[in-house]
Amino acid sequence: MALIQHFQFLRPLWLLLLPVWWGLSIWLARRHATEGGWSQLIDSALLPSLRLAGGGKPAGSPWPWVAVAWTLATVALAGPSWQQVSSAAFRGNSTWLLVLDLSPSMLAKDVSPDRVTRARYALDDLLEAAQDTRVGLVAFSDEAYTVTPITDDVATIRTLLPSLTPGIMxxxxxxxxxxxxxxxxLLKQGGVKNAQIVVLTDGFSDSTAAxxxxxxxxxxxxxxxVVxxxxQAGAPVSQQAGGFAQNGQGGLQLNRLDIAQLQQLATTGGGSYANLAQLPDLIQALKNRADHSKLATENKxxxxxxxxxxxxxxxxxxxxVAALLARRGWL
Structure with missing residues (x-):
């Protein structure tokens, strides 16, 4: 009973061929019984005299054995299985924690169509490259919010990207x-000791704390x-209610990318800085760092x-059965 409970076919669609083989075997057997159709063309009284001398003993029919051979081959291809084994699961040892800036300045349009949209595109590229990598996502404005904790489910994170705009903060x-x-x-809670944080931002106002x-x-x-x-030329900061933000003198408030600040952050954090054009190089560097670390750890x-x-x-x-079918005179 235990064997029956655990029995199954790994590729069951092959079993659909069985009725075809059985029907073909029956048709060939009947055709063989009628002397290959000669009885329809030659008078039954003359047919015995036209046969080759064979001692008068009719030869056995091979078609049941052909049906058996086809059945065995089809069942073997279907993958009968009644045993299963377990093995330890392994996962990649790399973790990427993505940090997205959702401050109002991310609505600036000095890159097309705007900064926050290009940041989401960059996130999508990072997530697409995160094969066998655990990923988490944090968004910030004046406070930080966890979008997703560290997870292997990269596809779910990608579905959340279109909703990430400064307006949700x-x-x-x-x-x-x-x-x-x-x-x-998040990395501490996940037991991660070696990880890569990737910050996508146009700048921040709390350098002394960061x-x-x-x-x-x-x-x-x-x-x-840092991405x-x-x-550096900057652009006026759009307001969600319409129009552009103004500075204290009544002029347009321009938000320029402070590359020196972002490079200093990357240097302090022991990482790399890249602009949007250099993002593929940064992604490759992240993957290379994972390759040089321990490739996999056992998940006990x-x-x-x-x-x-x-x-x-x-x-x-x-x-x-194939050897039996090699009998002389059968086929």
Whole structure:
């Protein structure tokens, strides 16, 4: 009973061929019984005299054995399985924690169509490259918010990207330090010691608080990489209610990309800086760092079950039937 409960076919669609083989065998057997159709052309009284001398003993029919051979071959191809074995699960050892800037300045249009959209495109490229990599996502304005904790489900994170705009944040701001703190906490909770943080931003206003946190994370083996979103020429900051933001003198408020600040953050965090054009190089660098680390770690809490294909045990029977079909005069 235990064998029956665990029995199944790994490739059951092959079994659909069985009625075809059986029907073909029956048709060939009937055709053989009628002398290959000669009885329809030659008078039954003359047919015996036209046969070759064979001692008068009719030859056995091979078609039942042909049906058996076809059946054995089809069942073997269907992959009968009644045993399964377990093995330890392994996963990649790399983790990327992505930090997205959703401050109002990300609505600037100095890159087409705007900064936040280009940042989402960059996130999509990073997630597409995150094969066998655990990923988490944090967004920030004046405070930091966890979009997704560290997970293997990269596809789910990608479905959330279109909704990430400055408009979803409860209040405006541009503070990176809380986001770095939140990223460090997520990595600590996940038991991650060596990881890559990737910050996608056009700048931040709390340098005095952000740089010490970056240095602290770097000392813990966590590298901080930065992707600059925007241009040094800058652009007027759009307001969600319409129009552009103004400075204290009544002129247009321009938001320029402070490359020096972002490069200093990457240097302090032991990572790399890249603009949007250099993003493919940064992605390759992230993957290379993962390759030079331990490639996989055993997950002791999870084991993978896979079934053994028992079709190979039908091959000796199939060879035996094929040998019987080699009898002279049958085929």
């Amino acid at each position: 409860p209040s405006a701001g541009d503070n990176l330090a809380p986001a770095l703190e939140q990223a460090g906490n 740089f010490p946190i970056a240095k602290k994370l770097q000392s813990q083996g966590i590298s901080i990489n 600059g979103i925007g241009t 809490e999870m084991r993978l079950e896979h079934r053994l294909d028992g079709g190979i045990w039908l091959l000796p029977l199939l060879l035996l």
